Amino acid sequence: MRPLNVLAASVAVAALTVAGAASAGTLDDVKARGVLRCVVSTGIAGFAYPDANGVWKGFDIDFCRATAAAVLGDPTKIKAVTSTGKTRFTLLNAGEGDVLWRNTTITFSRDVGVKLRFHGVNYYDGQGFMVKKALGVTCATQLDGASICIQTGTTTELNLADYFHANGMKYEAVTIETNDEARQNYISGRCDVYTTDASGLAATRSTFTDPDNHIVLPEIISKEPLGPATRQGDAQWSDIITWVLNATITAEEKGITQANLDSMKSSKDPEVLRLLGVEGSQGVELGLSKDWAYNIIKAVGNYGEIFERNIGVNTPIGLERGLNALWTDGGLQYTPPFR
Numbered sequence: 001m002r003p004l005n006v007l008a009a010s011v012a013v014a015a016l017t018v019a020g021a022a023s024a025g026t027l028d029d030v031k032a033r034g035v036l037r038c039v040v041s042t043g044i045a046g047f048a049y050p051d052a053n054g055v056w057k058g059f060d061i062d063f064c065r066a067t068a069a070a071v072l073g074d075p076t077k078i079k080a081v082t083s084t085g086k087t088r089f090t091l092l093n094a095g096e097g098d099v100l101w102r103n104t105t106i107t108f109s110r111d112v113g114v115k116l117r118f119h120g121v122n123y124y125d126g127q128g129f130m131v132k133k134a135l136g137v138t139c140a141t142q143l144d145g146a147s148i149c150i151q152t153g154t155t156t157e158l159n160l161a162d163y164f165h166a167n168g169m170k171y172e173a174v175t176i177e178t179n180d181e182a183r184q185n186y187i188s189g190r191c192d193v194y195t196t197d198a199s200g201l202a203a204t205r206s207t208f209t210d211p212d213n214h215i216v217l218p219e220i221i222s223k224e225p226l227g228p229a230t231r232q233g234d235a236q237w238s239d240i241i242t243w244v245l246n247a248t249i250t251a252e253e254k255g256i257t258q259a260n261l262d263s264m265k266s267s268k269d270p271e272v273l274r275l276l277g278v279e280g281s282q283g284v285e286l287g288l289s290k291d292w293a294y295n296i297i298k299a300v301g302n303y304g305e306i307f308e309r310n311i312g313v314n315t316p317i318g319l320e321r322g323l324n325a326l327w328t329d330g331g332l333q334y335t336p337p338f339r
Contacts, residue, residue, distance in 0.1 A: 026236075034077060036078050037098045038079070039081045039096075039099070040056070040061065043178070043180060046315060047059045050080075056078070058310050059123070064080070092116070093114070103125075103200060107155060115232045116229040117230050118227050119228050119230070122303075126198055126220035126224050127156050131192065131214070133213050134213070140163070140217050141167055143192075145169075149176055149185050149190070174191040183204050206316040240287070246336060248302050249303045252305075261294065264276060271339065303326075307321065
């Protein structure tokens with residue numbers, strides 16, 4: 001039998017070992033790996049898609065790059081983990097991705113039942129319908145009996161069923177798993193209608209050779225607040241993702257852009273100085289360098305720059321800011337203060 005003091009020491013060492021293992025989180029894993037793995041879609045124009053050289057680009061990808069800039073100091077150190085509506089949460093919870101930056105709706109069941117943590121809304125959306133002009137349909141209540149392409153494992157399935165039931169209509173569901181599969185089925189005539197988030201419809205329409213021959217109907221039948229998600233149980237990583245998004249919105253609120261970033265370091269605004277790491281200890285509190293938010297803006301710009309570059313009115317997607325304008329411009333984008 002070992003002396004009591006030796007046994008106590010062994011127990012203490014074991015406890016410290018367990019505690020150390022428990023405290024090791026996603027941030028440590030990402031830093032050790034040197035690459036941030038973002039769960040993204042299989043490809044949606046303007047949001048997440050590989051270019052001709054296989055480099056992933058888009059609105060969602062820029063937020064992935066922003067996270068890598070904050071955590072690793074290098075926005076190029078990312079890996080896109082592609083996922084369908086069915087596999088996205090499984091991949092994240094299985095640890096095959098570090099964060100989900102993907103067109104994903106925040107819901108009660110996903111937050112509580114799927115054991116995810118959501119960290120704000122980076123795109124306010126709603127479900128709509130797209131049809132060919134030749135169909136002669138001008139509103140969604142004329143779709144009785146239509147065949148409709150719909151992605152499985154999404155909130156759009158339930159929304160569609162509720163909308164048609166409420167309006168006493170019937171439809172034939174043509175189930176697909178990816179946006180590309182929906183596009184092919186819709187173009188070939190396998191379905192009369194494609195339904196998904198309105199932003200996704202605009203993105204898909206932009207890829208057609210004849211986009212003017214397709215219309216997105218005026219009805220929006222749901223609320224689809226899209227935002228980043230992480231696994232539950234890692235408070236530090238949750239804080240980082242939350243404030244990566246908040247940093248881009250605050251930068252736009254404060255007029256900080258990629259072009260004027262360095263000059264803003266001499267601002268008289270204390271919040272700007274805290275955001276850019278000139279004052280305060282917010283980087284240390286997150287477990288990051290003091291210039292973490294500076295690195296974000298240098299890499300991808302502020303929220304408005306990310307939006308306009310990828311999906312704004314001067315892109316093929318052609319989306320207005322709408323609800324995604326800053327709160328000061330009549331939109332819903334609003335961030336807690338950096339204080």
